[in-house]
Amino acid sequence: MKRDELIAAALEAREQAHAPYSHFQVGAAVETESGEIFTGCNVENASYGLTICAERVAICTAVAAGHRKFVACAVATPGGATPCGACRQFIAEFADRLPVLIIDADTRTVVAETDIADLLPRRFHLPTNQT
Numbered sequence: 001m002k003r004d005e006l007i008a009a010a011l012e013a014r015e016q017a018h019a020p021y022s023h024f025q026v027g028a029a030v031e032t033e034s035g036e037i038f039t040g041c042n043v044e045n046a047s048y049g050l051t052i053c054a055e056r057v058a059i060c061t062a063v064a065a066g067h068r069k070f071v072a073c074a075v076a077t078p079g080g081a082t083p084c085g086a087c088r089q090f091i092a093e094f095a096d097r098l099p100v101l102i103i104d105a106d107t108r109t110v111v112a113e114t115d116i117a118d119l120l121p122r123r124f125h126l127p128t129n130q131t
């Protein structure tokens, strides 16, 4: 894992957050198996429910560039919040296990290092004969 690069990328991505409603700016970064880093920020909308979280933007950006395999993820929020349930499911789509670094953007430090398997045990998946 390119730990320092990943942390810096999540913090930098956070600067692009469009969060005029919550004022809660989030940045995320994922590292692909090939060592590339893709980032995302939260993008809010006046129709609140349309808001997209930073983690999902990062994953979508990587997937759209042709990547499906990830080795690590970092999320930067004020106070070091953990990813929401929807983002956990979204990340778990692409990795049974994936280190997730939780960064407090105020102190620019990693406050927790966890794994998607621990954040979301028993993720939803379709029965195998449906896939």
Ligand code: THU
Pocket: 019, 022, 024, 025, 026, 041, 042, 043, 044, 051, 052, 053, 054, 055, 082, 083, 084, 087
């Ligand atoms: N948010 C994220 O970007 N990621 C999460 O995992 C949780 C919440 C965003 C959505 C919204 O723009 C703001 O944080 C407050 O909920």
